[in-house]
Structure formats: structure tokens, C-alpha cells
Amino acid sequence: MCVIEPSPVVETRRLALRSPQAQDVARLAALANDADIARMTLRMPHPFSTRDAETFVLNVAGQDPATARTFLIEHEDHGPVGVIGLFQDGDVAPEVGYWIGRPFWGRGYATEALEAATVWASRGWRRRALVAGHFADNPASGRVLEKAGFLYTGEVRRGFSRARGAETDTRRMVWLA
Known part of the structure; x- marks a missing residue:
């Protein structure tokens, strides 16, 4: 049994x-x-207010650690x-998503954070695979995923981006331990 x-x-x-x-929060x-950050995510609204940040922190505190784990990246x-x-979202493996502040x-x-998260997922969660996606117009995110060991699956999904208010093509990738 895995202890979370x-x-x-x-x-x-x-x-x-x-x-x-x-x-x-601030x-x-x-x-x-x-x-430019929000438009490269599915779920993040724009504008992103202090109230959104408060709600985010509360939602993270309420996550089931067996199916979701969200980390603040602190330098x-x-x-x-x-x-x-990292979260279960209907795929066969948990999905990973991330963003970094523009500065x-x-x-x-x-x-660096993605590599650490994959190690944590394989050891702490005992996961042998993770999935991720990046918008077709965000090749920089694809390079980050590739550097962390993710491979393209060839699948492209349409997903609704809150910040864009539109459907967007997402190139799907997989990481295998």
C-alpha cells in the first residue's frame, strides 16, 4: 500500500x-x-484576481491527495x-499542467519543476505514466515537456480555454517511468 x-x-x-x-495569495x-500565461491554459481565467488566487489556494487544500496534487514552485x-x-482527469494516467510567471x-x-514532479509521481504516487498537453501555438511548452522526458502521442485534442473563450488544439504527450 502506498502512503500519501x-x-x-x-x-x-x-x-x-x-x-x-x-x-x-498576493x-x-x-x-x-x-x-499570455492564462491563454496558454485550459482552466485559468483572465483577469486573475486576488479572489481567484484565494479560491485556488482553498481548492488545493481540499484536493484528494490520492488523485490530485498541486505544488507552488518556489525559487x-x-x-x-x-x-x-498533477490530477486525474479522465485519462488512463494523471495529467500534469504548469505555468511560470513571465519574469x-x-x-x-x-x-526543473516538471522533472521533480515526475520523480515525485513515480515514487510518492507510484505512477508509471503521466500525460500532458500543450496548445499547438505554444511550442515552448512542448520543449519543456520534451526536456522532461515526455513524448508526443500524435493525438491532438480540442479543449476550451477559459482565458481565450475558445476551443484550442492541444498536442498530447506522455511520460513513462
């Missing part, structure tokens, strides 16, 4: 992945209130820089 930690902290060379807390709202010098989450793009934080 209530609030694990996953550490990397530069980052700590931990549960978001009430003290993170920072989350400031980073996430960026149309050792910069504080919170983004979010990464921190291009520094490898998404890849």
Missing part, C-alpha cells in the same frame, strides 16, 4: 515544490494575472515563480 504524504515538499537544486498557502494573483531567491499540478521565463524553472 499530506503536504510533501519536493526540493531541486534551485526550487522547492510545496503546497500553496494563504501567504502566497504573489499568485500578481504572477497569474497575465493574459530559493525569488520566492514563488509558478505552479505545477521567470527562459530560466529552466518549468523543466
